[in-house]
Amino acid sequence: MTLLDVQNLSVAFNTADGVVKAVRNASFSVDAGQTLGVVGESGSGKSVTVQSLLGLARGAQVSGQAMFNGADLITMNSADLRQIRGAEIGLVFQDPLTSLHPHYRVGKQIAEMILAHQDVPKRVALNRATELLGQVGIPHPKLRVNDYPHQFSGGMRQRVVIAMAIALEPALLIADEPTTALDVTVQAQILELIKKLQAELNMAVILITHDLGVVADIADSVMVMYAGRPVEKADRDTIYYRSHHPYTGGLLESIPVRGQQHDLRPIPGSPPSLINLPSGCSFHPRCRFVMDRCRTELPPLMQVDAGVDAHQSACWLPASGSWWEERQAMILAESEGSRR
Ligand code: SF4
Numbered sequence: 001m002t003l004l005d006v007q008n009l010s011v012a013f014n015t016a017d018g019v020v021k022a023v024r025n026a027s028f029s030v031d032a033g034q035t036l037g038v039v040g041e042s043g044s045g046k047s048v049t050v051q052s053l054l055g056l057a058r059g060a061q062v063s064g065q066a067m068f069n070g071a072d073l074i075t076m077n078s079a080d081l082r083q084i085r086g087a088e089i090g091l092v093f094q095d096p097l098t099s100l101h102p103h104y105r106v107g108k109q110i111a112e113m114i115l116a117h118q119d120v121p122k123r124v125a126l127n128r129a130t131e132l133l134g135q136v137g138i139p140h141p142k143l144r145v146n147d148y149p150h151q152f153s154g155g156m157r158q159r160v161v162i163a164m165a166i167a168l169e170p171a172l173l174i175a176d177e178p179t180t181a182l183d184v185t186v187q188a189q190i191l192e193l194i195k196k197l198q199a200e201l202n203m204a205v206i207l208i209t210h211d212l213g214v215v216a217d218i219a220d221s222v223m224v225m226y227a228g229r230p231v232e233k234a235d236r237d238t239i240y241y242r243s244h245h246p247y248t249g250g251l252l253e254s255i256p257v258r259g260q261q262h263d264l265r266p267i268p269g270s271p272p273s274l275i276n277l278p279s280g281c282s283f284h285p286r287c288r289f290v291m292d293r294c295r296t297e298l299p300p301l302m303q304v305d306a307g308v309d310a311h312q313s314a315c316w317l318p319a320s321g322s323w324w325e326e327r328q329a330m331i332l333a334e335s336e337g338s339r340r
Helices: 046-052 078-087 106-117 120-133 153-167 185-199 234-242 248-252 321-339
Strands: 002-015 016-031 035-039 059-070 089-092 172-174 203-210 220-227 229-235 302-305 309-313
Touching: 002 046, 002 078, 016 035, 016 203, 016 229, 035 229, 046 106, 046 172, 078 089, 078 153, 106 120, 106 153, 120 153, 153 185, 153 203, 153 220, 172 185, 185 203, 185 234, 203 220, 220 234, 220 248, 229 234, 229 248
Parallel strands: 035 203, 035 220, 089 172, 172 203
Antiparallel strands: 002 016, 002 059, 220 229, 229 309, 302 309
């Protein structure tokens, strides 16, 4: 069952330098209990996409439709949106310190989140806060509930934020780069925790990250964004093993992928200005497979593989099987050339 259905979402900001087209015609959906990974470099529009749905993109001009449990988040008034934020949609951001107030005990902060949405006695909310700390793996929750944020390590603080985000058992958890500020071991623990809570609460999750490796074990489907547009969408295995868009290929080449041997190589160049986007395909100045038409014609999202309904790519390259082999041969030749 579809929980969130976003159609033609566009987000723009007026600035002194011109209009920033942060998101252009993004459409995607998330089913109840499923995880969508949204992946792209910094500036690809992935965070603004979810912020705009929740009324958190200040000063943005937002258009399109975002149906959540039968109501359109884009046209919803701010009081109703506030009720949905926290209660039906939980949020976890990169830096737990932005979500926690340094002057208040963590138990009080979690309890206040509960009291803002539920008419229960304070004592009940505080007991629930203690239970939640235990649920997210904080040792000795009855003691730690009285601690302040600075008394927790970075990973433990992120667990506290997750406890706050799931306090009201939301149908959807949005986690925006939840592990970026953490070391690799803690990162894996936090992802494992999100996976466990998702199963326990049957939550849908939108996991936003710049690192395709982060969604490898957790996402059911993946949407890759570039310059404010979705450029490839598919189930996780298709993205990892049969991706089509050269940008997705570039992201995969820049991370180690389990079961695959390849040299790590960054994507050359940097993402374009969202005020002056390149003509045609926005990726063309960085694409090693660029063709003439790429410089003038913007490729729409097109179905790639007749056998995989939901595999779409915004690229003019053919979808035939030989294309993948040609690309692999080109990558191999290039890496051999760079070794000589
Ligand atoms: Fe590269 Fe052209 Fe595909 Fe854009 S449309 S990704 S420039 S091949």
